Amino acid sequence: MLILDCPYCGIACDETELSPGGEAHLTRFGPGSSEDEFEGYLFMRENPRGVHFERWRHAHGCGKWFHAARDTMTMEVFGTYPAQTTEPPAELRKTISEKRPGWSWRDFS
Structure with missing residues (x-):
């Protein structure tokens, strides 16, 4: 079972208390964007085997959205x-790098 700590209320929540929101840190395109940009935003998602950044909502708690970094293979x-x-x-990226040397997903710089 997946257990995540809500960064707002500090409660350790199991997945039954949470609602998934998909991939985190997506570039959203507004009015005037091209069809290709909008299509990419709607349909093109990372689906890595390993480290992944996701959005979650503490639905049966404080109700706030937060991000989580987890390994999709080991949970x-x-x-x-x-x-x-x-x-x-930066401290989270450092922790991931120490546990998974050589990992890469996106350039956040």
Whole structure:
């Protein structure tokens, strides 16, 4: 069972208390964007085998959205952080790098 710590209320929640929101840190295109950009936003998602950044909502708790970093193969959770963060915190990226040397997913710089 997946257990994530809500960064807002501090409760360790199992997946029955949460609602998934898909991939985190997507570039959203507004009015005036091309059809290719909009199509990419709607349908093109990472589906990595390994480290993945996701959006979750504490649906049966505080109701707030947050991001989580986890390994899709082992279900190991590296950490959670507020949804208003535009990129994973440096300390979280460092933790992932120490546990998974050589991992790469996206360039957040």
